[in-house]
Amino acid sequence: MSSILIVDDEKDIRELIGDILRDEGFTVRLAGNSDDCMSEINAEPPALMILDIWLKDSRMDGIDILKSVKRDNPDVPVVIISGHGNIEIAVAAIKQGAYDFIEKPFNIDQLMVVVTRAMETSRLRRENADLRRRDTTSSDMLGGSPAFKALKAQLEKVTKSNGRVMLTGPAGSGKEMAARFIHSHSNRAAGPFISVSAATIEPERLEEVLFGRETSERGVEKGLLEQAHGGIVYLDEVADMPLGSQSKILRVLTEQQFTRFGGSDKVRVDLRVISSTTRDLRQEITKGAFRQELYDRLNVVPISVPSLEDRREDIPELARHFIEMFHRSQGLPNRGLSSESEAMLQTMQWPGNIRQLRNVIERVLILGDSAGAIEGRELPGQEAPESSGGRMILGGVVATLPLREAREVFEREYLLTQINRFSGNISRTAGFVGMERSALHRKLKSLGVVSSGKGTLADDEDDE
Numbered sequence: 001m002s003s004i005l006i007v008d009d010e011k012d013i014r015e016l017i018g019d020i021l022r023d024e025g026f027t028v029r030l031a032g033n034s035d036d037c038m039s040e041i042n043a044e045p046p047a048l049m050i051l052d053i054w055l056k057d058s059r060m061d062g063i064d065i066l067k068s069v070k071r072d073n074p075d076v077p078v079v080i081i082s083g084h085g086n087i088e089i090a091v092a093a094i095k096q097g098a099y100d101f102i103e104k105p106f107n108i109d110q111l112m113v114v115v116t117r118a119m120e121t122s123r124l125r126r127e128n129a130d131l132r133r134r135d136t137t138s139s140d141m142l143g144g145s146p147a148f149k150a151l152k153a154q155l156e157k158v159t160k161s162n163g164r165v166m167l168t169g170p171a172g173s174g175k176e177m178a179a180r181f182i183h184s185h186s187n188r189a190a191g192p193f194i195s196v197s198a199a200t201i202e203p204e205r206l207e208e209v210l211f212g213r214e215t216s217e218r219g220v221e222k223g224l225l226e227q228a229h230g231g232i233v234y235l236d237e238v239a240d241m242p243l244g245s246q247s248k249i250l251r252v253l254t255e256q257q258f259t260r261f262g263g264s265d266k267v268r269v270d271l272r273v274i275s276s277t278t279r280d281l282r283q284e285i286t287k288g289a290f291r292q293e294l295y296d297r298l299n300v301v302p303i304s305v306p307s308l309e310d311r312r313e314d315i316p317e318l319a320r321h322f323i324e325m326f327h328r329s330q331g332l333p334n335r336g337l338s339s340e341s342e343a344m345l346q347t348m349q350w351p352g353n354i355r356q357l358r359n360v361i362e363r364v365l366i367l368g369d370s371a372g373a374i375e376g377r378e379l380p381g382q383e384a385p386e387s388s389g390g391r392m393i394l395g396g397v398v399a400t401l402p403l404r405e406a407r408e409v410f411e412r413e414y415l416l417t418q419i420n421r422f423s424g425n426i427s428r429t430a431g432f433v434g435m436e437r438s439a440l441h442r443k444l445k446s447l448g449v450v451s452s453g454k455g456t457l458a459d460d461e462d463d464e
Contacts, residue, residue, distance in 0.1 A: 003027040004115070005046035007037045007065070008081070009056045013104070017050060020108060021115065034060035038068070045073045048118050053082040053089060063096060070097035071267055072229070074222070077118040081106065097220075141174070141181050142321055143314035145423050147306040151178070154303050159185040164253075166298050167276040169305030172355030175276040178305055179234045188272055191231025194224050198240040206245045207261060214263035223260065225252065228271055235275040238298065239284050243291065250294045273298065308350040308357060312421050316342045318354065322361040323374075332365040336373040344376045346421040412447045415440075419449075 004026050008014040011032065018028040029046065031037040034055055040046070049069065053062035060068070066078055080093040083104035090101040099118045102111060141152060158165050159182050167175040176195065183193045201209050212223030225233060235241075241249065252258050257268045275298045284290035308315065319337060327334035337345075350356050360380060368378045401409065415433070422428040430440040 003029050003044070003046050004048045004050065004119075005029045005031065005037070005040055006050045007031045007034075007055070007062075008050075008052040009033060009054070009058070010052075013052075017111070020111070024112065026115075034058035034065055037065055041069065041073065045076055047076070047122055048115065049076060049078045050115070051078055051080055053080050053093065063092065066093060066096050066098055067265070070220075071226075071265075074226075074229070075122065077122050079114055079118055141177060142317050143311055144317070145311040145313040147311040147423070148314055151303070151306060152181075155181050156185070158182060158301050158303070162188075162272050164272070164298055164300040165274045166300075166302045167274065167305055168302065169276075169278070170307045170353055171278050172353035173305045173307050174354045175305050176234065176236065178303070179232070179274045179276065182274060183232045186232075186272070188231050192228050193232050193234065194228035195234045195236060196224050197236045198245075199237050203242045203245075206242060207248060210245070210249070211258050211260050212263075212267075213261040220260070220263075225258065225269055225271065226260075226267055229269045232272045232274055235273065235298075237277055237279075238275045238294075239277050239279045239281060239290060243289070246291045246294050250291065250297060253294075253297045308353040309420075311423070312346045313423050315345045315357065318357060319345055319361055322358050323365065326362055326365055332362075333370050335365065335368075335371070338373040338375050340376040341374045341379060343421070344379055347417050348379070408447060411443070412449060415444060415447070416449060 004021055006014045006017050006021075006028060007030075008017070009032055014030050014032065018030055021028050029040050031040050035058070037051075038060075051062050051065060055061055055065075062080060062082070066080070069076055069078055074097070077099035078097070080090075080098045080101045081104060082089060082101075093101050099121065100114045102114060141148075141155075143149075143152075155178055165179075165182065167178055169175055179195075180193060183189060196210065198206065208223070210223050210225050212226050213221050215221075235249075248258070252269070252271075253273060256270065257266045259266060281290050281295050281299075285292050285295060316337060319342075323332075323335060323337075326332040345357070352359070363380065364374055364378050368374060415429070418429045418433055419426075422432070426437055426440060430437045433440070435443070
């Protein structure tokens with residue numbers, strides 16, 4: 001996308017412009033009619049187009065070509081030239097998205113000024129798009145737990161294709177981050193990543209937001225699908241999409257084209273679709289709330305994103321990442337984590353998953369001490385249940401049990417907590433609690449513990 005495409009039915013004019021631009025160091029391609037023009041564009045989109053508005057012996061005139069280019073290659077600036085120019089034509093061209101309008105016979109200096117500015121505008125747009133993409137994808141996925149490694153292995157496989165991916169998992173587990181990982185490591189990384197949240201768009205406006213609209217007052221307003229052309233559209237929580245919109249999305253997936261709200265022209269798009277949901281879509285299909293055909297189209301490659309409970313080993317690393325992130329973005333204290341706070345974070349309940357962990361870290365940095373490592377007492381709901389004399393206060397059934405039975409209840413819950421914390425890895429659990437692995441195995445057997453509830457216990461060193 002480094003050449004300039006010159007389209008003019010007059011051979012002398014297009015060759016003259018071509019010679020001028022070559023002398024200035026530009027790479028030039030020439031076309032004398034609309035068919036040659038579209039062939040050149042389809043072969044490789046140019047960095048800039050200089051387009052005659054009147055083309056003899058062509059199926060399309062300059063305005064038609066301009067509409068097609070701005071629809072399919074919106075980042076390509078188009079400079080319109082015409083020997084029959086007037087203010088009405090100029091206004092029409094600018095309204096359809098032309099960068100500028102030059103009337104024949106043109107001044108060479110004027111032409112070079114317009115071309116130079118248009119090329120600079122194109123370059124700045126590409127750089128700004130690159131910066132926005134880097135900003136949204138700079139935080140790579142973090143973790144080292146078995147559940148996370150399995151997820152990342154699956155994601156890396158699907159980056160090599162254009163297949164549609166359905167991400168499932170609880171709210172806040174990082175489904176959008178997984179989608180962004182696919183985008184940033186795929187052959188569409190240079191294209192846009194557009195996130196569409198059906199839950200936050202009013203149902204009566206969903207089609208307008210997705211497909212865009214055309215009005216006589218405001219012209220063409222591109223929808224989110226058109227903005228995602230050449231990249232990835234992420235459909236977040238597709239179960240919230242109205243049934244009527246589902247059928248139209250299904251048509252887009254099938255035909256890769258649609259009509260804007262209030263318009264009549266077909267808009268072609270090149271999209272890869274990644275969707276996500278927290279619900280069981282098969283149940284939604286049974287209830288009649290989700291279309292079977294759309295499910296089949298979206299669910300080509302299903303990937304389950306684990307909850308934070310399933311990857312507790314990753315919590316300290318994620319917490320430190322959020323601390324550093326808030327330090328850079330908000331100037332909050334760049335604090336460490338004490339061993340006590342790490343253990344507490346790993347054993348806390350996280351119904352809100354990674355999103356909840358992020359919120360907890362932000363709250364602690366805002367309200368906590370400004371220096372030193374974060375201590376366990378600063379975490380929400382972790383105030384020590386002690387009396388003024390430093391004794392732990394027992395409650396519930398435990399307080400009514402004989403000593404031996406109470407000790408067994410404590411040991412069982414304590415060891416299960418540590419096993420879950422280390423994702424079922426016996427070696428790490430034994431190292432933390434200060435027992436030999438064989439002794440820990442015997443203790444677990446005596447307590448009737450055979451599984452962490454999240455899978456088979458692992459005691460090989462290779463699992464560490």
